[in-house]
Amino acid sequence: MINFSKTEFLKSAALPKDIYIGEAGEIAMCGRSNVGKSTLINKLCNRKSLARTSSTPGKTTTINYYRIKKDFYITDLPGYGFARRSQSERRRWADLMESYFRNALNIRLALLLLDVRHEPSSDDITMINFLVGSNLPFMAVMTKSDKPKKSELSEKINFLNEYMEKYSPIDSIAVSIKDSKAIDKLRNSISDYLEI
Numbered sequence: 001m002i003n004f005s006k007t008e009f010l011k012s013a014a015l016p017k018d019i020y021i022g023e024a025g026e027i028a029m030c031g032r033s034n035v036g037k038s039t040l041i042n043k044l045c046n047r048k049s050l051a052r053t054s055s056t057p058g059k060t061t062t063i064n065y066y067r068i069k070k071d072f073y074i075t076d077l078p079g080y081g082f083a084r085r086s087q088s089e090r091r092r093w094a095d096l097m098e099s100y101f102r103n104a105l106n107i108r109l110a111l112l113l114l115d116v117r118h119e120p121s122s123d124d125i126t127m128i129n130f131l132v133g134s135n136l137p138f139m140a141v142m143t144k145s146d147k148p149k150k151s152e153l154s155e156k157i158n159f160l161n162e163y164m165e166k167y168s169p170i171d172s173i174a175v176s177i178k179d180s181k182a183i184d185k186l187r188n189s190i191s192d193y194l195e196i
């Protein structure tokens with residue numbers, strides 16, 4: 001079982017030349033801006049502000065690498081689908097992502113975060129197709145499960161579960177920052193899948 005609490009910040013990459021290329025295994029956090037990627041890294045690692053978060057989208061603008069154990073990293077990626085970015089920022093984002101995925105030969109698992117309240121957006125679908133097309137194993141993680149009304153939650157989870165089953169053999173999981181049991185379950189699923 002991974003001891004996420006020993007995680008430490010390793011480096012940031014703002015430009016393709018800064019992208020980490022090495023032997024270590026990697027867990028990549030992908031998803032739309034504001035879906036909760038940086039927040040989830042903090043929760044998994046039981047830390048308040050290892051990764052910086054914000055209530056406004058577009059907070060993470062660099063690729064941030066965190067070492068969870070010797071030879072294993074978790075990578076916080078800048079989110080997609082954030083409309084209010086300048087043309088040049090969008091270009092930089094696209095170049096950075098393209099370079100990241102081209103060089104990330106050691107991604108052992110991607111976590112694709114989806115807001116439990118919404119159906120996948122066209123950007124999410126592009127991401128899903130990319131992961132499938134690249135043969136990258138991924139687990140859908142539905143975030144913000146504290147937000148829907150209790151009466152609607154299971155319907156939303158079932159919808160996304162069924163949706164994602166078509167694309168990934170790995171079971172989806174619903175989490176919330178307010179539900180430490182769900183976070184624990186996610187830690188276990190990641191450890192079990194990676195056998196680390």
Ligand SMILES: Nc1nc2c(ncn2[C@@H]2O[C@H](COP(=O)(O)OP(=O)(O)OP(=O)(O)O)[C@@H](O)[C@H]2O)c(=O)[nH]1
Nearest residue numbers: 034035036037038039054055058059060079176177
């Ligand atoms: N209620 C609730 N809020 C959450 C949850 N997870 C994240 N948030 C909030 O969602 C907002 C965005 O979280 P971030 O972690 O910064 O989102 P991000 O995906 O890293 O966004 P970018 O860095 O822009 O790509 C913050 O205000 C978080 O507190 C959750 O499970 N429940």
Ligand SMILES: [Mg+2]
Nearest residue numbers: 037038059060
């Ligand atoms: Mg972020």
